[in-house]
Amino acid sequence: MRILAELAVLGEEGSVNKMILLVEDNPDDEALTLRAVKKHMPHGIVVARDGAEALDFLFGTGRFAGRDLSVSPLLVLLDLKLPKVNGLEVLRRIRGDARTRVIPVVVFTSSTEEQDILDCYSLGANSYIRKPVDYNQFCADMKQVMTYWLAVNQLPPQRNCCSG
Numbered sequence: 001m002r003i004l005a006e007l008a009v010l011g012e013e014g015s016v017n018k019m020i021l022l023v024e025d026n027p028d029d030e031a032l033t034l035r036a037v038k039k040h041m042p043h044g045i046v047v048a049r050d051g052a053e054a055l056d057f058l059f060g061t062g063r064f065a066g067r068d069l070s071v072s073p074l075l076v077l078l079d080l081k082l083p084k085v086n087g088l089e090v091l092r093r094i095r096g097d098a099r100t101r102v103i104p105v106v107v108f109t110s111s112t113e114e115q116d117i118l119d120c121y122s123l124g125a126n127s128y129i130r131k132p133v134d135y136n137q138f139c140a141d142m143k144q145v146m147t148y149w150l151a152v153n154q155l156p157p158q159r160n161c162c163s164g
Contacts, residue, residue: 018044018074019045019046020037020043020076020150021048021058021077022037023053024108025049030047034047036143043150050082054085058094072099074155075149076094076106078125079107079109088120091124092123094124095123095124107120109130109131110131111130112130126149
């Protein structure tokens with residue numbers, strides 16, 4: 001996982017405290033998302049390539065023990081089909097912990113299964129978006145997601161939501 005070094009590259013200066021967590025195991029989808037997101041937002045991006053990494057980052061465990069948990073993502077972009085811990089379980093744990101419960105989670109996946117959609121909303125996903133195959137549509141969708149969740153929507157205050 002690339003973290004603070006990537007934040008300096010992908011975010012504007014001073015944006016290390018404002019970040020998105022992208023949880024994506026497919027390198028092509030990761031690259032597309034990073035390219036599309038960078039065009040439309042000044043925030044840093046943390047990439048977790050499996051569900052276990054995402055949970056370790058969010059809760060300051062494993063290799064992220066000692067991470068400053070007062071800095072939490074403004075938004076989680078979550079794929080469902082992940083190695084180690086699947087996206088539904090990541091969502092369940094995010095919503096099951098008071099420290100992370102209010103972080104907006106947008107499921108961004110290729111799954112077209114109705115049960116996945118139902119499960120995601122039942123577990124508290126804020127949005128469910130199917131990844132478009134067309135690059136231009138992918139970029140347009142990411143622009144809308146970033147505009148809505150980071151500019152239009154009123155996010156909860158950043159008050160150490162992930163700290164002890």
